[in-house]
Amino acid sequence: MQLANWACAYGGAQSQGIIRQVPDDFVVNEIQSFEHSGVGEHAFVLIEKVSENTDYVARMLARFAGVRQRDVSYAGLKDRHARTTQWFSVWLPGKPDPDWTELNCETIKVLQATRHSKKLKRGSLAGNQFNIRIRDWVGDKSVVEEQLLRIKSGGVPNYFGEQRFGRDGANINRALALFAGEKVSRNQRSIYLSAARSYLFNHILSTRVIDKTWNKALLGDILMFDGSHSFFKVDGLDESILSRVAALDLHPTAVLWGSGETQVTEAVATLEQQVVSQFSELAYGLVGFGVEQDRRVLRSCIKELQWQFVSENNLELSFTLGVGCYATSLLKEIVRLS
Structure with missing residues (x-):
């Protein structure tokens, strides 16, 4: 069964371009929905990953901490072909934190570690903040900017x-x-x-x-x-x-x-x-x-939507999406990706 070409709301993409030529073309930062208490059985680790998928990082955390894979959890999956930051929780009852920085490598960096009384559940986030660069962009700037203005006000x-x-x-x-x-x-x-x-x-x-x-x-x-x-x-x-x-x-x-x-x-x-x-x-x-x-x-709703042409053929977008929403839903309205 083939995927359909689902309808666009703003006239359809009138430009074309490329994303994800390098991981920094697609940056996603998770927005937490609650404050960590600083104490509890669950270690919370904020990790920046590049070109790695979420499940792989979760398995790596489990091996490093010496726990079962099911004792590691996260709020949601993040793109692999991107630079992303997200929280993981690791159940360590009665155990001290290992030196999480020993995990640091070319594709993974530990940014922060703390504790909390409950594990991180799926969907327990406020949203995600995106910074996307569209390279080799070709189109009519006035058309795409009109579409972006309508998207900013109407979703x-x-x-x-x-x-x-x-x-x-x-x-x-x-x-x-x-x-x-x-x-x-x-x-x-x-x-x-x-x-x-x-x-x-x-x-x-x-x-x-x-x-x-x-x-x-x-x-x-x-x-x-x-x-x-x-x-x-x-x-x-x-x-x-x-x-x-x-x-x-x-x-x-x-x-x-x-x-x-x-x-x-x-x-x-x-x-x-x-x-x-x-x-x-x-x-x-x-x-x-x-x-x-x-x-x-x-x-x-596309919140905090901003855009700029950093050069004649490079368009940068910055915006925030709610839980379960996809950046591709915005992109498909304005650009045909190759």
Whole structure:
């Protein structure tokens, strides 16, 4: 199954360029959502990594500290082909910290270490700050700057990034094989299930982008508060709701498919069901594996967005995204990457 060319909200990319020629072209810094207490059974280590994936660093920490791999945790996966900073927690009950600086090497640097009473859970972060350089950029500056101004004020469609689906969408085909009875490891199963319902979500979102309703409240919608997972159903469209959606305080959502009754009604329910029914193997497979329905916002707010042309053909972007949002959702709106 091939990945679709999901719809853009601002006319589509009118320029082209290259990213990740070197790791410093793509810099990601994790933003913590809580303060460390300085005491407790869990060592917290802030690591800068270059061209290494998160799981590899977690395994390395486990070996170095002499603990099980499951005793090392992190808030989220970070790009490999980049320079990234993120926190890891290591459960060391009754044990002193080793000299974490002994881990320092060409691709890994320990920036800080402290303690906390609880481990670092998945998703326990406020967001990520990005600094991205687009090299060999070719296009009309006035067009891309107009798009960036609109993105700054209105956000972008909150697509799952292509990395969720594997190379050439391979994780979708592996999900279909899983649903057909193929045996895989627990970790692989989680990856393929996530890819399957992300794929359905992106198709629903793309349909609403085409309909120009991805950033508007519809009767029967489920709206989610910005920066929260709290939501409510829209039984009536009054001025208060419409203005809060326009102000980016509330966002429409789409289903993350699984078992359970749909929460939306009216035209929204019809739209979601029509899209999901086109991919019945994925939909039935998710239900069969006991995945429960959830909701995800259709819009990603791009905070602190700044840009500059550091030379005629090099565009630099700086911005902050919330948890679970992808930088590629912004990039696809403005540039075709080669």
